[in-house]
Structure formats: C-alpha cells, structure tokens
Amino acid sequence: MNTRLDFFDTVCKIVKHIPPGRVTTYGAVAHCLGAKGSARMVGWALNQAMHRPDIPAHRVVNRHGLLTGRHHFVGALSMEQRLAEENVQVHNNQVQEFDQLFWDPAQIGEQLE
DNA sequence: CGCCTGACGTTGC
DNA sequence: AGCAACGCCAGGC
Secondary structure, rough: OOHHHHHHHHHHHHHOOOOOOOEEEEEHHHHHHHHHHHHHHHHHHHHHHHOOOOOOOHHOOOOOOOOOOOOHOOOOOOOOHHHHHHHOOEEEEEEEEHHEEOOOOHHHHHHOO
C-alpha cells in the first residue's frame, strides 16, 4: 500500500529528474529506493508511471542498456526514436555509449546543485 | 487462497 | 567470458 506509493513516488521523482540525453537503469533506481534486489518492481512502477507525460520512461533501460520496455510503448514513437531525439545514439534497441550516457539517480542532488 | 508472470539484477558454474 | 538458475515484490488469474 504505502510501499506502492512510496516506490511509485520515488521512481516517479527520479525519472522526472533524469536530465535529457541521459539514461538510467532499473537497478540504479531500485538501489536508490533501497530495493536494489527488486529491480523488477522499478519496471512495474514505471509501467504505472509511464502513463504520465512527466515520466520519460524511455530514458530508463536495463543493465545492458537494452530497451526492453519498448514493446510496452503504445505511442507511435518508439523508445529508440525518442532517445534519438535526445541525441542518444540507439541501435537495435541498444543504447550506444551507454556507459557514457548512464546517469545515476544519486546525481539528482548534483543536478540541483 | 495459491501459482505464474513480469520493463531486472546478481551470483554460481 | 558466456550461460543458467535464483531471488525480489507485487499484480493478475
């Protein structure tokens, strides 16, 4: 219950704080939530959050930098397409320079700084 | 009420 | 280094 709102709320905030041209992973968000072992829950939460325009879920990918959730995107624009608009090089559903474009949720404070 | 699935990650082999 | 199995937690059937 509260856990759901807490998880959802935190994921929501983190994803919204993801800077453009940057991508993060479910595990990184989960780790920030304190549920590092529940990376799946992040995807689940995002599934609920992606329905909101303020939630750029397309910037969240798996540990391999692969756009695993693009099949869940009902929009005409696919994740790779949107990421491409963000100057993020994506090829075959895989983010190029993923290690370079990787953004950690812990950097939120730094971004605000 | 119990089992399976799911936008993942880590550890073991 | 690559592949397989297990673990998480909640939702759906």
